[in-house]
Amino acid sequence: VLLRDDATGRRSGRIVEVEAYGGPEDAASHARFGPTARNAVMFGPAGVAYVYLVYGMYDCLNVVTGSADQASAVLIRAVEPIEGVALMRADRWERAVARRRRLLDTDALVAARDRAARVADDRLASGPGAVGAAFGLDRGWTGTDLLDPAGPLRIEAPEDPPDPRTIVAGPRVGVDYAGSTWAGRPWRFHLAGHRSVSRPRG
DNA sequence: TGAATGATGCACT
DNA sequence: GTGCATCATTCAC
Numbered sequence: 609v610l611l612r613d614d615a616t617g618r619r620s621g622r623i624v625e626v627e628a629y630g631g632p633e634d635a636a637s638h639a640r641f642g643p644t645a646r647n648a649v650m651f652g653p654a655g656v657a658y659v660y661l662v663y664g665m666y667d668c669l670n671v672v673t674g675s676a677d678q679a680s681a682v683l684i685r686a687v688e689p690i691e692g693v694a695l696m697r698a699d700r701w702e703r704a705v706a707r708r709r710r711l712l713d714t715d716a717l718v719a720a721r722d723r724a725a726r727v728a729d730d731r732l733a734s735g736p737g738a739v740g741a742a743f744g745l746d747r748g749w750t751g752t753d754l755l756d757p758a759g760p761l762r763i764e765a766p767e768d769p770p771d772p773r774t775i776v777a778g779p780r781v782g783v784d785y786a787g788s789t790w791a792g793r794p795w796r797f798h799l800a801g802h803r804s805v806s807r808p809r810g
Numbered sequence: 811t812g813a814a815t816g817a818t819g820c821a822c823t
Numbered sequence: 824g825t826g827c828a829t830c831a832t833t834c835a836c
Contacts, residue, residue: 664818666829737829782828
């Protein structure tokens with residue numbers, strides 16, 4: 609369960625989709641160029657957040673895993689909202705407006721807001737960029753200890769863990785640039801048929 | 811129902 | 824200068 613609990617309120621959700629990224633040897637990983645200013649936390653202790661900006665507008669949350677020399681991480685790709693749905697929806701909408709501030713006149717804004725309001729609660733955090741938006745995260749959260757039971761952003765074990773047989777493995781999304789060997793590794797994991805998964809058919 | 815596309819900031823070569 | 828661990832919208836069928 610991913611949980612944000614701070615002055616902004618409390619929001620939580622079940623993690624239903626992730627991707628594993630290896631260290632420098634993994635051609636799809638941000639660690640592939642070795643340590644840099646952006647990925648430095650990947651080369652540190654496990655359990656801390658690594659948030660990066662992708663395509664100039666989406667903040668994506670990773671959990672650093674393994675030892676410092678392994679420099680591996682897990683991308684949180686989708687969450688099923690449990691608490692704080694209204695907060696998630698508000699933050700998501702706020703970002704959508706910021707993203708399109710130059711494009712929309714009043715009528716288009718109203719139409720976009722109506723469409724956004726129709727997005728099902730189940731799908732507010734269905735995708736790595738959507739997780740970042742729903743939980744109000746940005747790169748400033750990089751370095752946060754996600755295992756601190758009193759921290760503002762953390763990961764906890766669910767009371768009802770999923771049956772391992774319902775977990776599906778498949779290739780990672782959007783990493784074709786890494787070449788077939790690495791792009792083909794089945795390192796994306798999601799709950800079979802879950803409504804909050806980013807690509808139910810993937 | 812699915813493919814194509816534009817938006818947008820920055821890490822990296 | 825190139826291209827990205829994405830998403831929402833538009834347009835084709």
